Each structure stands twice: as C-alpha cells, then as structure tokens.
Amino acid sequence: MTRFPVPSTPQRLLRILTTVVAAASLPNYVLAQAVLPVAPPIAPPKAAQPTDRDAPAEISAEQMTGRPDRELQLDTKVEIVRGNTTITADHAKYHIVEDEVDADGNVRMTRSGDVYTGDQLKLNVDAGEGFVTHPTYKLLRNNGQGHADRINFEAEDRATVVDGTYSTCEGPDPDWYLRSSRLALDTSRDVGMARNTVVYFKGVPILGSPQMSFPLSDARKSGVLPPTVGATSKGGLEITVPYYFNIAPNRDLTVYPKIIAQRGLQLGASARYLDPSYAGETRIEALPSDREAHADRWAVSSIHTQTLTPGLTLNWNINAASDDNYRTDFANTMTGASQPLLLRDLNLTYSTAYWTAIARTTNYQVLQDPITPIARPYDRLPQLNFTAARPDVAGFDLALDSELTRFWHPTLQRGDRVYVNPKISYPIIAQGYFFTPKLSFHATRYNLDTVANPGDNNTPSRALPTASLDGGMVFERDAKFFGKAMTQTLEPRLFYVYTPYRDQSALPNFDSGVADLSFAQLFSENRFVGNDRISDANQITAAVTSRFIEPSGIERARVAIGQRYYFAQPQVTLGTAITDSRSDLLLSASGMLSQSFYAETNMQYSQSQHQLDRANYGVRYQPGPMKVLNLQYRQDLANDLEKSVDVSTQWPFAQRWYGVGRINYSIKTRKIAEGLLGMEYKADCWIFRIVAQRIPTATLQATTSLFFQLELNGLSKLGSNPLAALRSSVPGYQNINQTNTRP
Structure with missing residues (x-):
C-alpha cells in the first residue's frame, strides 16, 4: 500500500516537486512503497466537519x-481523503491540477458523514461538484437513505437524486418510501x-404529488404539509x-383550508411570533355560506403580550365566534367544545419592586346552551387596580389592594365600584x-346608574375591619414509609x-x-x-397536616384534616344560610406508595x-414507559x-401494539359522558394511530370524531392528529415515537 500526500491548491505543485523530484521526472514510473515516504494514518472524518480547502x-x-x-492512476484499494470527504x-484517476477524481468499481464516498456508493464517480473535490451513477446513499442527520439512477453533486451541501427513492427505514425493502423523478437534498437548509413524487x-x-418538501432534520421549513383526514358527527x-x-x-404562518363534506370549505390561518419584548x-x-x-x-382567537418599557407590559386575549352553535358544530376547532364563555381582555400593567398598577377592560361572549342557559357575566369597562406590598418594615408586613371598576350588563343593574383594602401584619417565624x-x-363605595326601588340610595357604601390570628407548629420525627427511612412531620394550625x-x-x-370549601378557603378571611360581599365572621379553623419526606427533600405522602368552627352564625348570605356551628369536615390524603403507584383522595x-x-x-x-392506568371516582351531592x-x-x-382509552361514566344517567378509544402501532420507521373520541358540547349534545x-418518521404525518386529544384525555400519556424514558 502506498500513501501519498497531495497538498491543496495553490501549494500543490510546489510541494510535490520538492518532495518527489525523481518520481516527477519519470512519467510512467511505478511508485513503490519503498520509494516514497508513507503519510501518517488519517482519522475517520467527523460528522458535520467543515471543509478545509487548504488541507x-x-x-x-x-x-x-x-x-x-x-495526474495519478490509482489501482486496488484506492483511498482519497480530503478534509471531510x-x-x-x-480504480481511480486523480487530476491534481483540477483537483478532480474519476473513480469506478465499488465506489464509496463519505462526505460530512453522509455515505454514497455507486458504480462510477466523478467529483471536483475542492468545489464538491460531480456525480455518481447507480448509487445508494445514506444521510447522517436523519438516517434518510435510498437508491437512484444517478446523483448529481452541485456543492458540498447540495445534491440531486435522479429517478430515485427516499426513506428513513433500514434495509433494502423499506416499509415506506417515496419515489421521485428529481429529489433535491439541501443539507445546509x-x-x-x-x-413528481409518489409515496x-x-x-x-398512498399519496402522489407534483411537488413535495420534507425536513432533513427537526428544523422548521416552508411548504405544503401533508393533508389531514378525519370525520365528525356534525x-x-x-x-x-x-x-x-x-x-x-x-x-411563522400556517394556512389551512378545510373541506367539510356537509358544510363546505372552511378557511383558517394561524400566525405565531416570538421576540424578546413581545410574543x-x-x-x-x-x-x-355554511350549507x-x-x-x-x-371564529377569531388572539393572544399577545408585549413589554413596552421596563416594567410596563401590554396584554390581550381576544376570542369571538359568529354564533352560539359554533362550539358544538366545530368541536375540534379553536373555540373548544366545553368553552361557552369567550373571553375578551385587554390590559396594561406597570410593575415595580413594591407596587403594581393595572388598567384593563374585560367582557365575555356567551355561547348559550339551548337547554341550560348560562348567566352572562358583567363587563368591566374599565377596571383599574393598584396593589402594593412592602415586607419587613420594622418587622411589619404592609399591603394594599384597591380597585375602581365600571360594571356593565345589557339587562341587569349597572354602576361603578371603588374599594380600598389596606392590610398590616406582624409575622413571628421561628424554627418549629x-x-x-x-x-x-375593607372600604367600598358604589355609584349606581339605577336602583331597585324609588328612594333607594344610589351611592351605598360599606366599611369593615377584619382581624385575624394565624399560628402553627411543626414537629418532626424519624419514621419509615413502606420500609424506607423518612422524616415524618406533624403540623397543627389554628386560624382565627x-x-x-x-x-x-x-x-x-x-x-x-x-367559594367552594377547600383547605385554601378554610384559611381565607372571607367565605x-x-x-x-364580605362575610361577617367570628370563627376559628383547626387543621393538622402530616407529611413523609425523603432525605432528599421529596415529599412522598401527605395527610391533612381540617374544619371551621363558628362562634356566631354568619348573617351575610348568598343563597343558603349557614345554620350549623361548624363547616363540613375536609380530609385530604395523597402519596406515592411506590415508584409506579400514586393515590390521592379528597x-x-x-x-x-x-x-x-x-x-x-x-x-x-x-x-x-407507555404504561399508565388512571382510575378516579367523583361525587358532588352538595350541588346536586x-x-x-x-x-x-x-x-x-x-x-408493538398499544391501546389507549378513556371512559367518563355517569352513574346517575347510566351513560358515557365522555369517551375515547384508540390503538397505536409502532414500527421501526412509522407509526399508525386510529382514535375515536366523543366530546360533550352542550346539554344532551355531543360530537363524535x-x-x-x-x-412516517423523517417525512411527515398523514391524516388527522389525535395527540392533543390523547394527552388531554389520558393523564400520563407518552408519545410512543419518543425515547423510552421512565416518566
């Protein structure tokens, strides 16, 4: 084996002549290993290594x-290495001045990690231009591979596959592939x-297209996305x-025309943007003309947030639909099947270290249920908030909440409300x-447009002080939880x-x-x-919590019990009055009983x-991975x-087969309120999913999709995408096309 260093242009001729003068004078001399110095071994080229034209x-x-x-004629076990090629x-012929290679017989070229084989190769190594006949190829970035009649190399990072195939599947007989008359591969983009493609x-x-583009990596690109096909009962x-x-x-911008068989052509667009100061x-x-x-x-939906100056931000969340039935007729679109209130909110916020001021306007479009009408919330046109907080002022924590709001409703009483709520506390915190x-x-004053009865005050007011005491203790001891050493806490708490x-x-x-009764509400000053409405109160809440904590600080289990006791029955009511001397008893328990089993109850x-x-x-x-089972039972007798x-x-x-499903079964009506059933199949280079979903859209109405x-891995997804439905319906669901990592 003879190894011969050939410098690149422009030093190529000078170095050759100075190192091998004797050989250069004999044009037909056979170069033996003993005559020329042997170059040191070349390390394999690294993936995505940049070309070094001076190498x-x-x-x-x-x-x-x-x-x-x-010119050099090379025979038997020829190897030419230049930079990352x-x-x-x-056999090969190397034209030194032109830096061109003509090779034939078991040709194999590796360039930036991509591999090409063929019968005959012609390549300008410096420019990266040439061709290979009857090739096979394999791309490093995404395992893309195929064969062709010819591949034309237009530059180091561009090639055109002529009358060839492309797939990300391994083996000579891939499960899927596309065949194209001309396939341009641009690794730089x-x-x-x-x-003229057929998949x-x-x-x-299964799919034909005069033109199709696809990614060679995870980078985003412009082009026609694969069509999605689905069906709904509406x-x-x-x-x-x-x-x-x-x-x-x-x-980016996505335009998505949709043909709905029973309704007509729907046009949609989605625009996204993300900058350091706005998104x-x-x-x-x-x-x-819905048929x-x-x-x-x-329907329209727009979300925006922007920092105008340091501390000053602008936000809006605007949603609208043409009619009440939009969410039921188009359950899989932006309005959402279970969202009857469409928010329109615009706010300007200025924040400093100790205070925040907000100016906003808010109203809702109500998509009414034909069976159970929904009460329309008041519009806030406008709402001005000012909040401030300063901790540890000579040991005291100071805070202030204030608001001025104009409430508007098309049929109900309208008016202005202003309130101011200053607060002062003195926290004493020690170990244990x-x-x-x-x-x-809490001081509140109203300015009402109308009053219920003649002679009523249209500027009523209210002023109420509130005093509270909140205290608790934390005890710890060494304990075991399912045989593992833990720290157990006992945390009693009283709130008056x-x-x-x-x-x-x-x-x-x-x-x-x-407010719904909860542990957070038990320790709130207002019901x-x-x-x-500010509830009158002369009450105390008693609660105790016990936790099991691992040495690493992770909480493995928690048990809590709490109840509110009334020394005097509250007289301010909304709806049913309180007649008992105590609230309902709350109990909460949760824990990770093992690495794979979690339980919770309230x-x-x-x-x-x-x-x-x-x-x-x-x-x-x-x-x-890909194994999860969730069971949950709910009852709410308090609200019927x-x-x-x-x-x-x-x-x-x-x-390779995975089942997915969800059933939300109503015991009272003996009907399935919401359901999902599907199967997924994972092959080496493709995945197939079929999913049916039933979504409640209104009282006695539902949509089935x-x-x-x-x-097709590395190409695209064909059909309608059920992944959002799977993630929302099955807590803990994992995409089977992702790496199998433990959840």
Missing part, C-alpha cells in the same frame, strides 16, 4: 502510476424537495391541506412554629378571624359568589369570592347530614351533581 489530499493505493504533478474505489407504504401507493368527512410559511426563526399567536377561521346553518360562520396577627380594613356584621342587602352583586363530609357531600378518589399506576367514574389508560397489549394518522 492536503491524502492518497493511498496498492499501485500508483502517472505524474504526481498532473473520503473516497474509496477499486435541512430541506428535501421532491418532484408508497407496504408497496402500495360535519362528516373533513380534509385539510395546510401550507406552512417559515417566515423567520421566530415567526403572541392569532388564529382565524371562516366558513362562508347546514345557511349562514356565514367564523409561626404566629401572624393581622389587621385589614373576626369581622363584624354589616347589612349588605342593599348593595348590588356584580362579582361575588360562595365569598369577589368584593361585593373528601368533604357533612356531620349534620351524615353524608359525603363531595369526594374524589384517584389512583395512577405507571410501572414504565351526579356521581361519575373516570377510567383512562395507555397500555401495550401485543408486540374519528382520527386516522400514519406517521
């Missing part, structure tokens, strides 16, 4: 003939562009052909205990609140309601949400009625809601 070419062969200053062949799956043509067959515009690394997304859908509704249908006395004062009674029956109710027990008003019990079993059982799972049931998806 010398390293040439080796069993036999070399010719003139080293002009390596060529091997049975990570884009493949195929013309084959299991030998059957619209029938749906076919969407999206086009993606990769405007910039931080901006957002806007979506628009329009269906002119079912005999009307124009549309804490104690916090607190005083606050006193607020005097004020008659508030003459005040309007713009935004107040009774109501909103600011139109109960609200009425001691006067001797019944569980609310309860939910849930367990999750997740022993490994039915009991329900919710079961969801993702589980392999055969080799059917998803089919064929995911």
